Amino acid sequence: MGSILVIAEIQKGKVREASYELVSFARKIGAATNREVKSLVMGQGISAAAEELSKKGGGEVFAADDAALANYNLDAAFAAVKAAIAAASPDVVLVSNTPSGWDLAPRIAASLDAGFAPDCFNVDVEGGELVFLRRFFNGKLDSRLRPTSLPVVATMQPGATAAFDGAAEGKMTPLAVSIGSLGTKFVETKVASAKGVDLTKADVIVSGGRSLGGPEKFQEVIKPLADALGGAMGASRPVVDAGWLPHEYQVGSSGQVVSPKLYVACGISGAIQHLVGMKASNFIIAINKDADAPIFEVADLGVVGDLFEVVPKLTEAVKAAKG
Ligand SMILES: Cc1cc2nc3c(=O)[nH]c(=O)nc-3n(C[C@H](O)[C@H](O)[C@H](O)COP(=O)(O)OP(=O)(O)OC[C@H]3O[C@@H](n4cnc5c(N)ncnc54)[C@H](O)[C@@H]3O)c2cc1C
Known part of the structure; x- marks a missing residue:
């Protein structure tokens, strides 16, 4: 063996x-x-x-x-x-x-x-x-x-x-290594700049998933809640792959690893690659219409429901509470 x-x-x-x-x-x-x-x-x-x-x-x-x-x-x-x-x-x-x-x-x-x-x-x-x-x-x-x-x-x-x-x-x-002639040479490392949004520093992140259906829904549904909570928007990978938001908004193993005080996951299933990027958050709220979605396993508070109904109501409630 x-x-x-x-x-x-x-x-x-x-x-x-x-x-x-x-x-x-x-x-x-x-x-x-x-x-x-x-x-x-x-x-x-x-x-x-x-x-x-x-x-x-x-x-x-x-x-x-x-x-x-x-x-x-x-x-x-x-x-x-x-x-x-x-x-x-x-x-x-x-x-x-x-x-x-x-x-x-x-x-x-x-x-x-x-x-x-x-x-x-x-x-x-x-x-x-x-x-x-x-x-x-x-x-x-x-x-x-x-x-x-x-x-x-x-x-x-x-x-x-x-x-x-x-x-x-x-x-x-x-370990002694004999390195002969190299067919390629290292030129430089270019670190992508986080253009304006640095999720790793946000205290509150409101993230949306594929279920949002298009970029305009992020502006109409997710952003108002993020703004009301004084936080930033985040996203799952399909959102970024579809070009609805730039890569710096992606949370997960091939995006940002974040640990805000509050993470609100809206219509995100909770695939392992997403969870590793946000499960260290202090408090997690998950909104999903599927009661068996894996995101509920890491959520401190779960709402089983349609995000298009729940999130606007939550936004209004936050605004009302803030006076
Ligand atoms: C190598 C590799 C790296 C990856 N890296 C990442 C990564 O960094 N980040 C990442 O996020 N993913 C990553 N992925 C992809 C990951 O495996 C999942 O495919 C992805 O996280 C799923 O995104 P989603 O939850 O938005 O979509 P889906 O899995 O399609 O889930 C949509 C969810 O929305 C719910 N829903 C639908 N409509 C509504 C509604 N009206 N109201 C409420 N809920 C609703 C559904 O019940 C479902 O749970 C990676 C995959 C691979 C292979």
Whole structure:
């Protein structure tokens, strides 16, 4: 039996939360199939981050520290992964479903002649075999991918599970990497500017989902409540994908992670990718006409009803209470 290799990512000098989530998945299937969990941390000056991962995530953590790894570069990263694979002999490789993961994971799979399970939200063990779960059609269907042979490489969605934070004792092993000539060079990182709205600083956020049906409804229904509460508007991803609001309004795993004093979710189902962006809010009100919507599981106060009736009444009540 091989090991499980987690390809960790570094952000601002620390191991990303998404990588600790990979460790959660790895430890779950490792315990069920008797595989050791190993990780790779790559970058420049990353030994403290790798040490922290070994203490918090456990297992052997390979630290590939090289100036060529300071910024993500496919050729350099792949050289580090190759060295880690030689050292860890994994038959399962877990990568985050992030832009660099999308770039790196297929190359790892091709080099290992491995099966590839992209964009998964969970992995299970059934009868000793791995099963990767993946969503289709906006979460309406789940598919179950059962590798017919090993090794297998999978990318896991950030936010699909909790980051591992149990007590663990691992060890950090420096990993020598031979990085040859690079086919591409890093030019610069451009951080998108939050044009006028910074949801991470808002005390109150009133968010709307796909059910609003169009951009004008945000102005007619969501904005008045946000204004009455002195807060900002937010949105679920389909709203942004449809172009009803710009990306800086998106709350969730591929948008903003927010923790306001009050979060009002209007017509939002509560998909895991949305929940990870707002469940740390101090008080959550959910308005949804489906009493079984998952958003109610994290809500402090739930209203089962039509948002087009409830939200305007709430807006009037807030205005009246404020005099
Ligand atoms: C890799 C990846 C990253 C993602 N990142 C994000 C992310 O950052 N943020 C995010 O939000 N999603 C993200 N998603 C998408 C996520 O999986 C869901 O598809 C999305 O959150 C659903 O948005 P929604 O709740 O607005 O729409 P739906 O799931 O369609 O839900 C609409 C809800 O509105 C309710 N409703 C309908 N009409 C009314 C009415 N008149 N009154 C009251 N309730 C009503 C329905 O009962 C339903 O619960 C991501 C998905 C993937 C695969």
